[in-house]
Amino acid sequence: MSTRHTIAVLVNDQPGVLQRVSGLFGRRGFNIESITVGQSEETGLSRMVIVTVGDEQTLEQIEKQLYKLIDVIKVINLSSNPMVARELALIKVNAEPSERPEIMGVVETFRAAVVDIGSHNLMVQVVGDTTKIDAMIELLKPYGIRELSRTGVTAMIRGNV
Template identity: 75%
Template sequence: MINKHTISAWVNDQPGVLQRISGLFGRRGFNIDSITVGNSEEPGLSRMIIVTTGDEQTVDQIEKQLSKLIDVIKVDHLSSSDMVARELCFIKVRVEPSKRPEILGVVNTFRASVIDIGPNSLIVQVVGELYKIEAMVELLKPYGILELTRTGATAMRRGDCWMNS
């Protein structure tokens, strides 16, 4: 069965690591739905969160290929266990001042926030799981989305474990 999978990779914080990992995906014909990279709790290590689509065999192959790269310290298939995942999205919406209360109702329902107000537009910030962001985008489409940008998912296992498989 083809599903979305979230993989965490702890990597050496070195130039070129992201390029080598994305190159591995490209050479093997694996798709990256999203990838986020940032510092981790360990100095010198970055954490990559990669969301990809495939069956269990494909994800197993991705994990094995990633583990072979020199700068990859640890690979963890997060979606194989209980995890927390979130994404950040900014949505710039065309809005006349008379329609602002209507849009603010949508924003409040989603526990989102307005982070900028222009003469004829608003920028809405929404944080949450993929389905929440998709639902918010769908509700704002009729007003006219001028711009949209997303961070991609960030995630970690629930509980007290660190780098635990």
């Protein structure tokens, strides 16, 4: 059964590492739903958080293949533990002055924020898990989404692990 997996990959902060990791997924026919990369707590190392879909065997294969890459230090299956996962989205939505109170109701319900106002549109920032982001997008679609940018998932294991 295919399920969504979130994995963290600790890598050397070197040019070309992202390309090698994403290339590995492509060559093996594994899809990347989202990938985020940034500095880690250790100098010289970056953390990639990758969301992919597959069964347990596929995930095991991905982990084995990642460890074959020279710059990969550690692979952690975050989704096998309780985790905190967040994503950020910026959504530019059509918003004539008469529609703004309605849209503001949606923004407040999702604890989102208006970060820019134009004469005929609003830009909304929302942070949360992927389900929350998807739900907000669905509620804003009837107004007309002009532009959408999502960061992809970043995540950590909860607690003292």
